Amino acid sequence: MIARLLRAALPPAIVVIALVAAWDIAVRLMQPSEYLVPAPLAVARAFLEQRAELVPAALRTAGSAAAGFAIAAAAGVLAGSVLAASRFLMRGLYPLATLLQMVPLVAIAPILVIWCGYGPRTSVASAAIVSVFPVLAATLDGMRSTDPGLAELFGVCRASRLQRWWKLELPWALPSIVTGLRIAAGLSVIGAIVGEFVGAFAGDASPIGIIILSAMRENRTDLVFASVALAAAAGFALFGLVSLLGWALLRRWHASAG
Amino acid sequence: MGRTFADGTRALAGASLMVPAGAITALVGPSGCGKTTLLRMMGGLDAPTSGAVRFAGGARPRAAFAFQEPRLLPWRSVVSNVALPLELAGVPRGERRARAERILDRVQLAGAGRKLPGQLSGGMRMRASIARALVTEPELLLLDEPFGALDEITRQALDDLLLALWGEFGMTVVVVTHSIVEAAYLGRQVVVMAPAPGRVVGCIKPGFASRTPALRATPEFAASTASLLQMLAQSMVREKGAA
Numbered sequence: 001m002i003a004r005l006l007r008a009a010l011p012p013a014i015v016v017i018a019l020v021a022a023w024d025i026a027v028r029l030m031q032p033s034e035y036l037v038p039a040p041l042a043v044a045r046a047f048l049e050q051r052a053e054l055v056p057a058a059l060r061t062a063g064s065a066a067a068g069f070a071i072a073a074a075a076g077v078l079a080g081s082v083l084a085a086s087r088f089l090m091r092g093l094y095p096l097a098t099l100l101q102m103v104p105l106v107a108i109a110p111i112l113v114i115w116c117g118y119g120p121r122t123s124v125a126s127a128a129i130v131s132v133f134p135v136l137a138a139t140l141d142g143m144r145s146t147d148p149g150l151a152e153l154f155g156v157c158r159a160s161r162l163q164r165w166w167k168l169e170l171p172w173a174l175p176s177i178v179t180g181l182r183i184a185a186g187l188s189v190i191g192a193i194v195g196e197f198v199g200a201f202a203g204d205a206s207p208i209g210i211i212i213l214s215a216m217r218e219n220r221t222d223l224v225f226a227s228v229a230l231a232a233a234a235g236f237a238l239f240g241l242v243s244l245l246g247w248a249l250l251r252r253w254h255a256s257a258g
Numbered sequence: 259m260g261r262t263f264a265d266g267t268r269a270l271a272g273a274s275l276m277v278p279a280g281a282i283t284a285l286v287g288p289s290g291c292g293k294t295t296l297l298r299m300m301g302g303l304d305a306p307t308s309g310a311v312r313f314a315g316g317a318r319p320r321a322a323f324a325f326q327e328p329r330l331l332p333w334r335s336v337v338s339n340v341a342l343p344l345e346l347a348g349v350p351r352g353e354r355r356a357r358a359e360r361i362l363d364r365v366q367l368a369g370a371g372r373k374l375p376g377q378l379s380g381g382m383r384m385r386a387s388i389a390r391a392l393v394t395e396p397e398l399l400l401l402d403e404p405f406g407a408l409d410e411i412t413r414q415a416l417d418d419l420l421l422a423l424w425g426e427f428g429m430t431v432v433v434v435t436h437s438i439v440e441a442a443y444l445g446r447q448v449v450v451m452a453p454a455p456g457r458v459v460g461c462i463k464p465g466f467a468s469r470t471p472a473l474r475a476t477p478e479f480a481a482s483t484a485s486l487l488q489m490l491a492q493s494m495v496r497e498k499g500a501a
Contacts, residue, residue: 149329156303156323157346167346171333253333253374 038222043229046222054211054230061192061208062234064120068127069188069238073181076132080139080173081165094140101133105194113199123207126195131184138180142173175254178246185242189235208234271455277447279314282424282431284445286438286486292456293434294402300432301400319430322396326403328387330375337362337371340390347394358393364426365389365419381412385419392423401433405440414471417443421469438490442482443474450486452493459493462486 020040027039034042047054079097083090109126116122146169154164196209206214208231215223277283277300285293298304299311301321313319322343330339337358338345344354362371365385375383384405391399401420405413417440424431435441441448442464450460464482466473473479 147329149325149327150331152303153323153325153329154346156301157343159346163346167342168331171331174333253376 035219035221038225042222043225046220047226047230050223050226053206054208054227057206057208057211057227058230058234060120060205061123061189061196061231062238064123064195064207065127065188065192065234065238068124068129068191069131069185071124071128072132072184072188073135075128076135076180076184077139077170077177079132080136080177081143081169083136083140084143084169084173085161085165090140097133097136105130105191106198109194109198112195116199118199118201120200120207122199123192123195123209126199127188127191130191130194131188134183134187135177135180138176138183139173142176143169145176146172175250178242178250181242182239182246185238186235189231189238193231271457274309275449275458275461277430277432279430280428281446282421282433282444283447283449284441285432285434285449285451286436286441287451287490288436288453290453290456291451292453293451295456296451297400297402297432297434300398319397320394321398321400322391322394324384324387324391324399324401324404326406328375328383330383330386330390332375335372335374336367336378336386339375340371340386340393342390343394354393358389361389361393362386364392364423380408381416384408384416388416388420388423392427395427397429399429399431401431403434403436406436413437413440414474418471420444438483438486439474442479442486443469448482448486450489450493452490460489462489 024040027037038046083094105126108129109122112122112125112129116125150168150172151164154168159167192207193209193212196207197213200207200210202210202214208227212224212227212231215221215227275283275296285296287293295304299306301323302311302318303323330336331342334342337355340362341354341358344357349357359368359371362368365388367382367385367389370378370382370386375386378386384407388401388404391401404420405416408416420431420433421444431444433441433444435444446463448462448464449458450462451457452459462482462485464479466478
């Protein structure tokens with residue numbers, strides 16, 4: 001198990017190390033201004049100096065993202081199930097949902113501030129909105145692909161609508177739902193930061209989005225880089241957790257978790 | 259009975275047959291002869307567009323289906339797959355477990371109850387599927403090419419298992435097959451069907467004294483398969499003459 005994990009982690013680790021080395025060499029050779037591209041070591045230093053502020057900020061952002069993701073997961077699975085159950089609702093609502101997905105999040109963010117006020121609630125709402133669609137689409141697709149033979153079996157056994165959903169359609173759609181959730185996990189961090197850009201204040205409880213904005217205004221590009229890296233790490237952690245959960249649920253019976 | 263599908267296909271035209279209670283009836287014929295449609299109408303999964311399905315007792319007996327594919331839920335263990343019809347009918351957990359275990363024992367899957375379908379061989383999956391059909395103790399067992407996807411040797415073993423289960427439970431069995439050998443071996447009554455449009459072309463009642471694996475090698479058995487073959491061939495000739 002550990003050997004397998006190491007073997008899986010080795011290629012990306014080598015690539016990351018090589019990229020960071022290339023970055024360092026490029027900075028040394030071309031010597032751009034610190035303001036444009038800081039050296040990797042400068043970014044690391046900025047992180048170490050400001051870690052007392054950066055780490056709690058990243059955790060706040062991760063918290064908003066996770067809350068938004070949880071709302072999106074529940075709403076997406078529920079809405080997907082409802083649409084899958086009714087041809088009429090699917091034809092009526094799915095195109096609308098697709099259209100809403102096309103509206104840029106940055107454009108709706110100010111409206112969210114009007115509705116949810118300044119603070120983490122806007123970030124949570126923004127994270128939820130941007131990650132709900134992949135869950136909905138994956139649930140709908142998964143449920144609509146339910147094996148007709150198994151559906152017929154449930155019909156022969158006179159299963160109720162609820163039994164059909166809970167014991168057949170939901171588990172059948174689970175591999176697809178897990179894929180949707182993984183996409184949503186990554187998106188939720190993006191959504192949370194967009195929400196922070198428009199709807200959060202600098203102060204004692206600054207999230208990472210605010211740190212990025214204020215570091216930018218102070219021309220602290222090294223700190224911007226460090227914050228972005230931390231935000232990416234938060235997204236990666238959320239993605240990893242969801243993948244792990246999916247693997248635990250599917251490993252016994254589905255090929256995707258082999 | 260007749261059945262015309264929405265797209266105008268005449269799946270069945272004037273098919274009429276009697277299924278004796280407590281016996282095995284085999285429906286045999288080439289693809290497209292309406293034998294599956296006929297079976298589905300007996301089980302209430304489909305309704306005839308003309309004619310009717312009538313039962314001796316008046317009411318529709320408790321029926322159970324087994325299909326060509328085992329149709330097991332891949333995330334459930336074998337025993338909870340077998341218990342599924344009871345679960346959906348609201349039978350309490352302890353009772354349905356016990357009944358599922360008992361029937362698994364009867365299909366020689368007692369040791370495999372906790373496995374997942376993906377861990378079983380094709381023949382074992384099919385036995386689990388038969389067990390699931392039997393767990394509700396049906397009065398009418400409807401089998402749609404149940405062993406069609408299996409190899410010949412496994413298939414013969416399952417035919418014998420089916421005969422043993424029938425001897426024990428005594429339910430009425432209707433089995434659809436495209437194997438003449440299987441039809442003659444299983445059926446107390448064998449109904450021959452022909453396609454385009456689907457219809458019944460004949461019926462034989464093999465009167466074998468006993469059905470054991472040795473039967474397949476006897477001259478009487480060969481004689482009954484030969485007469486089935488002849489019936490099928492004649493229906494094909496007539497079709498060509500009409501065309």
